[in-house]
Amino acid sequence: MRLSRYFLPVLRETPKEAEIVSHQLMLRAGMVRQASAGIYSWLPLGLRVLDKIGNIVREEQNRAGAIELLMPTIQSADLWRESGRYDAYGKEMLRIQDRHERDMLFGPTNEELITQIFRDNVRSYRDLPRNLYHIQWKFRDEIRPRFGVMRGREFLMKDAYSFDLTAEDGRRSYNRMFVAYLRTFARMGLKSVPMAADTGPIGGDLSHEFIILAETGESQVFGHRDLFEGDVPPADTDFEGDLQPIVDRWTSLYAATDEQHDAARFDAEVPADKQVSARGIEIGHIFFFGTKYSEPMNCKVQGPDGSVVALQMGSYGVGVSRLAGAIIEACHDDAGIVWPVPVAPFEVGLLNLKAGDTETDAACERLYGELTNAGVEVLYDDTDERPGGKFASMDLIGLPYQVVVGPKGLKGGEVELKSRQDGAKSSVPLDSVVQSLVSDVSERRLLV
């Protein structure tokens, strides 16, 4: 992408409504603009990040055997009356009426709708297990939205729903999502820790929140230090096999959010030098809730013995839009964002220090073409802005690699190659920079 034709409004100063660093940087880097309280427009750069996050989530869901579909944002109130949640949900649910004065709502979650779809189309245990998911906008009319996209009212969420014949099978479905989540967040460069969690309005008795540590986290979390350094299950993990040992390993050590925290247990189970007490951000939440929806909504199949049984269900959420903010909270420095390669909006920033100069233009065009053809995502700053401004903007938007092309270096046939992550700079021959970048970038696209 050529910057001269792109839409990337960067801000030199910090808008005063932004209090936390990820919100400030998202506004300054031209990723989002606030439409109203807790509701955001995603500008081109932000959308690219959102898509990358969504695609990683998608790949890992698919790997774990979940199947993607897409449900609407607007739902019928009648469906929610079946489960009893129309009255139970409270004011977070945005209730609206259509022109015929039918009660509708903007979906805060989709248990009811997916249960309806499933019950209307599945009759036999032979069609089990199934896990269906979608990535769709949700609306929860929070009392107080804050922290930018981290706690907006409108947010993009991946929500998966599992259907099983027995509780044991349901547990296996739960485990598949548990392992998928460990991989999903690790691929974004995040160290997530599953923690015993409250089930809230979703219901059920088995639940984990996936937490990353961040100073601006919304809740206090407690855990064993070793959990924050554990190895993530590899890509060739057999999701059809027994995942219980993996889950057991991750849940054997103490980890809890403040609402579940038991200080006495914490002190008894975790040696003082292994105790971690910090702020955390919830980026995923999984639940197993049995027949909470299938029973009242009559989502039943015939088992092998001919009996009709209500399905065992679970639901599994990932805050896709929240992750964009959460990753920035975890990955930034004084100059701006420092994107991990897998979620970076572009992988390489190409800086033409003297746009209009025949030689630098030619060298940049060549690099831009070759990198693009090699499948590397390049943002080419071909504007005639001064070098200082170009450097500052590139650092702000945080692309992992920068290629600096100017007359000085070109005299020796060289360009400067910089890593945003560690700030390392090196002079590289013009002829080998593409090869070097292609291998560096592709190596870091897959973190696990």
Place this chain on the structure above:
RNA sequence: CGGAGCGUGGCGCAGCCUGGUAGCGCACUUGCUUCGGGAGCAAGGGGUCGCAGGUUCAAAUCCUGCCGCUCCGACCA
């Protein structure tokens, strides 16, 4: 909803107390000079001062009501 604060050009702010020509920095446009880490000079463009009432000869400024936004608390992916 309880408490606190803020709404003045795209962004950041001053002016309000003590009513009288709407200002500053950045950004933007044009020209010249500059050009390897946010340049200099010069000339420009852009504002219903959140909205509505009221007081007054006169309101960004004083009064009343409303709206929006932010922070702390209860709620949450």
